[in-house]
Amino acid sequence: MNADNFKTLVVETDLLILGGGMAACGAAYEASYWAKKNKQRVTLVDKAAMERSGAVAMGLSAINLYLGLSKGNNTVDDYVSYVKNDLMGIARKDLVANIARHVDSSVHLFEKWGLPIWKDEEGNYVNEGRWQIMIHGESYKNIVSEAAKSALKELGEDGAYYERVFITEPVMYEDRCVGAVGFSVRENVFYVFKAKAVLDVMGGAVHVFRPRSVGEGLGRSWYPPFNSGASTYFTLKAGAEMTCQEVRFVPVRFKDSYGPVGAWFLLFKSRATNAKGEDYMEKRSSELENWAPYGTSKPTPANLRNYLMLLELEEGNGPIYMRTDEAIQKLVAEIPDEKESRRKMKELESEAWEDFLDMTVSQALNWASHNIMPEETPSEISACEPYFISSHSGASGAWVSGPKDLAPGEHHWGYDNMTSVKGLFAAGDAAGASSHKFSSGSFTEGRIAGKAAIAFCVDHPEAFEISEEQTAAMKERVLQPLKTFQEHHAYTNDEDVNPNYIKPRMFMFRLQKIMDEYAGGASVGFKTSGALLTRGLEYLQFMKEDAEKLAAADLNELMRCWENVHRMWQAESHIRTMLFREETRWPGYYFRTDYPRMKEDWEAFANCRWDPESGKWEMIKREIL
Amino acid sequence: MPSFVINEKCDGCKAQDRTACQYICPNDLMVLDRETNKAFNRAVDMCWECYSCVKICPTQAIEIRGYADFMPLGGVVQPLRSSDSIMWAVRFRNKVVKRFKFPIRTKPEGSIDPDAGFTTGTEDLKSPVLRTEPDSL
Ligand SMILES: Cc1cc2nc3c(=O)[nH]c(=O)nc-3n(C[C@H](O)[C@H](O)[C@H](O)COP(=O)(O)OP(=O)(O)OC[C@H]3O[C@@H](n4cnc5c(N)ncnc54)[C@H](O)[C@@H]3O)c2cc1C
Ligand code: SF4
Ligand code: SF4
Numbered sequence: 001m002n003a004d005n006f007k008t009l010v011v012e013t014d015l016l017i018l019g020g021g022m023a024a025c026g027a028a029y030e031a032s033y034w035a036k037k038n039k040q041r042v043t044l045v046d047k048a049a050m051e052r053s054g055a056v057a058m059g060l061s062a063i064n065l066y067l068g069l070s071k072g073n074n075t076v077d078d079y080v081s082y083v084k085n086d087l088m089g090i091a092r093k094d095l096v097a098n099i100a101r102h103v104d105s106s107v108h109l110f111e112k113w114g115l116p117i118w119k120d121e122e123g124n125y126v127n128e129g130r131w132q133i134m135i136h137g138e139s140y141k142n143i144v145s146e147a148a149k150s151a152l153k154e155l156g157e158d159g160a161y162y163e164r165v166f167i168t169e170p171v172m173y174e175d176r177c178v179g180a181v182g183f184s185v186r187e188n189v190f191y192v193f194k195a196k197a198v199l200d201v202m203g204g205a206v207h208v209f210r211p212r213s214v215g216e217g218l219g220r221s222w223y224p225p226f227n228s229g230a231s232t233y234f235t236l237k238a239g240a241e242m243t244c245q246e247v248r249f250v251p252v253r254f255k256d257s258y259g260p261v262g263a264w265f266l267l268f269k270s271r272a273t274n275a276k277g278e279d280y281m282e283k284r285s286s287e288l289e290n291w292a293p294y295g296t297s298k299p300t301p302a303n304l305r306n307y308l309m310l311l312e313l314e315e316g317n318g319p320i321y322m323r324t325d326e327a328i329q330k331l332v333a334e335i336p337d338e339k340e341s342r343r344k345m346k347e348l349e350s351e352a353w354e355d356f357l358d359m360t361v362s363q364a365l366n367w368a369s370h371n372i373m374p375e376e377t378p379s380e381i382s383a384c385e386p387y388f389i390s391s392h393s394g395a396s397g398a399w400v401s402g403p404k405d406l407a408p409g410e411h412h413w414g415y416d417n418m419t420s421v422k423g424l425f426a427a428g429d430a431a432g433a434s435s436h437k438f439s440s441g442s443f444t445e446g447r448i449a450g451k452a453a454i455a456f457c458v459d460h461p462e463a464f465e466i467s468e469e470q471t472a473a474m475k476e477r478v479l480q481p482l483k484t485f486q487e488h489h490a491y492t493n494d495e496d497v498n499p500n501y502i503k504p505r506m507f508m509f510r511l512q513k514i515m516d517e518y519a520g521g522a523s524v525g526f527k528t529s530g531a532l533l534t535r536g537l538e539y540l541q542f543m544k545e546d547a548e549k550l551a552a553a554d555l556n557e558l559m560r561c562w563e564n565v566h567r568m569w570q571a572e573s574h575i576r577t578m579l580f581r582e583e584t585r586w587p588g589y590y591f592r593t594d595y596p597r598m599k600e601d602w603e604a605f606a607n608c609r610w611d612p613e614s615g616k617w618e619m620i621k622r623e624i625l
Numbered sequence: 626m627p628s629f630v631i632n633e634k635c636d637g638c639k640a641q642d643r644t645a646c647q648y649i650c651p652n653d654l655m656v657l658d659r660e661t662n663k664a665f666n667r668a669v670d671m672c673w674e675c676y677s678c679v680k681i682c683p684t685q686a687i688e689i690r691g692y693a694d695f696m697p698l699g700g701v702v703q704p705l706r707s708s709d710s711i712m713w714a715v716r717f718r719n720k721v722v723k724r725f726k727f728p729i730r731t732k733p734e735g736s737i738d739p740d741a742g743f744t745t746g747t748e749d750l751k752s753p754v755l756r757t758e759p760d761s762l
Contacts, residue, residue: 038750049648052675102758114733142734226651361704362674367700368718369696370697556667
């Protein structure tokens with residue numbers, strides 16, 4: 001493929017939305033409305049097809065954030081306390097509250113748009129847990145993306161979306177973010193998007209750490225392999241301050257296929273036990289006191305539940321089982337009438353299978369291939385590898401402004417969800433320290449950011465000239481892997497083995513090996529230390545140099561090259577922040593053996609910033625307000 | 626081999642300018658071999674087994690063979706997606722078959738009204754009130 005015959009297409013807009021997932025769809029939905037009233041243009045760019053892009057591609061079986069405010073089921077404060085406790089005290093109350101006060105509205109819209117939500121006899125939503133409601137969600141993303149596209153259509157020529165365009169870099173004008181560049185993965189086109197405001201909503205990151213399965217199962221990470229750290233890279237490269245880059249998420253899921261456990265724990269009230277049938281949460285409850293006040297509050301934070309399980313495994317009491325058999329039998333036994341109890345059994349069976357078929361089909365396939373009937377046989381569960389997903393139970397992302405009416409003093413700087421860089425906004429997995437937003441909350445945060453970004457566009461009508469030299473230099477950089485391949489591949493007999501370059505696949509494996517072994521991956525029981533992290537950082541510096549020699553034979557490989565550069569930056573900010581925070585606070589996510597306890601002086605945010613001018617990293621400790 | 630294409634059933638989407646599986650795969654794995662006019666998954670170990678390609682293929686040419694590094698042979702899970710529901714056939718290794726049917730949407734595709742009948746209570750771009758609020762709350 002010839003790197004020299006790429007067309008450059010320049011697209012001008014006012015608000016540029018990067019990504020097409022839940023937060024992006026929320027942003028497009030909301031921004032279109034306000035853009036129309038204020039004569040602004042909105043453009044959305046997704047690397048895939050919005051209909052099935054991002055973490056909700058397969059569908060979901062539950063909406064994990066719904067408060068039921070109008071019915072008085074919960075208050076915003078209830079939710080804020082829950083989130084803060086689950087994150088061991090490290091959360092931005094203003095951001096969580098802002099999402100919580102609006103999220104019900106998004107869920108009500110989903111229902112009107114055609115998402116089937118489970119109802120009980122009185123017509124109320126069926127709760128899975130306190131905050132979760134059950135849905136028939138196979139087409140969740142189809143529905144939400146259709147609404148976003150319809151909203152963009154209301155703008156006529158002023159609303160547009162681009163699919164299969166991979167975003168690589170921000171376009172800067174002095175201290176302002178004024179656009180983005182990327183390339184089509186279908187044709188030889190380099191894109192330059194110019195905008196007044198840019199919203200980064202490109203999801204979280206996976207495959208930064210080595211997955212447990214490294215054969216075909218490599219792609220069956222819990223988090224989808226197509227979200228690869230673009231969000232973090234984009235905000236870092238723009239010079240934005242980041243927060244909680246150390247707070248990865250390690251979910252415990254059904255072993256190997258990583259099927260969801262939420263319905264089993266919450267809806268079916270199942271227990272997890274060790275191989276001897278002991279409930280390790282009961283058995284080890286005294287350990288939770290070491291992590292007070294969070295460990296001793298209810299519900300127990302996710303990372304501590306993981307931790308008790310890991311301790312159990314270390315002692316040799318594995319495998320760990322989800323007692324699906326026991327749970328189902330118990331629910332059926334509650335019904336004395338035999339006919340009625342048979343009906344109940346059928347209903348539970350269907351609910352159990354739907355939970356997987358709606359959102360992790362692989363797990364259903366896994367049960368079928370192992371002849372597992374959940375009502376008869378328990379299934380193994382295990383801790384996955386680490387992921388970066390701040391909309392779930394991780395927290396890594398950009399440090400963004402809170403709303404004027406909720407944010408304390410320095411947590412508000414002008415526009416909701418704007419990063420520390422002027423004109424650059426973030427939401428969903430791209431915005432940090434506001435965990436547990438999930439699908440509905442990410443959509444909602446996208447709406448909040450979308451509206452605020454239109455306000456920014458209206459207040460900042462000035463246009464910037466991006467020089468042709470600047471775009472030409474970016475184009476050269478983005479397409480360099482194609483050129484490198486072109487220049488050198490004929491030298492050897494095997495295009496994957498060449499001393500002049502590295503292909504993205506091996507580059508990814510090298511990153512995963514470093515992260516797994518030095519930054520506390522699954523194979524080392526999520527343990528690390530200052531010495532290990534320092535060594536890992538040294539290895540990463542070699543990688544950064546070799547990144548200049550990435551090579552791509554075609555557009556698909558060019559995308560893989562950039563995905564892995566994005567992952568590498570995610571990795572570096574992660575290691576640096578783990579090094580900075582000299583304590584252990586989320587022991588089931590990672591454990592620093594040299595600082596094995598939680599420390600009061602680290603009841604604070606660990607932030608970082610890469611300075612585009614000096615190329616140096618700055619670490620910042622910020623108070624929890 | 627996560628997703629695979631049954632050669633006999635794939636008609637290359639009748640040589641339209643884009644094939645359904647290529648259009649939908651969120652990880653850009655499905656491609657059409659121009660010579661044979663058959664689609665294939667170009668990197669099976671980067672496949673999420675998300676079934677998007679399986680559900681969209683107009684000729685039911687795509688199936689999933691569970692990841693061979695941890696799933697025994699013989700299990701099959703195959704969907705048939707219509708405009709308002711999805712039917713699943715789950716075949717176990719021991720040949721037991723279970724079938725399930727679930728609704729997928731209550732309104733026809735293409736009929737979504739973004740405001741869904743709600744009105745927006747403010748014109749103020751700076752207020753925290755979002756589109757359709759407070760009505761939709
Ligand atoms: C396995 C799993 C199960 C979950 N279960 C539930 C649940 O039951 N209930 C619930 O409410 N939530 C659940 N969630 C959480 C929910 O899916 C996320 O919170 C939500 O999708 C986050 O939205 P987002 O927009 O930030 O990211 P995503 O929805 O993942 O969207 C990211 C978007 O960015 C695009 N993109 C990425 N890189 C680039 C690039 N370089 N250029 C252009 N575009 C790019 C992607 O194509 C995609 O469109 C689950 C998540 C996972 C992973
Ligand atoms: S969607 Fe089906 S028929 Fe069309 S190219 Fe793909 S496999 Fe072949
Ligand atoms: S199952 Fe999903 S990830 Fe795999 S090829 Fe099909 S669409 Fe792509």
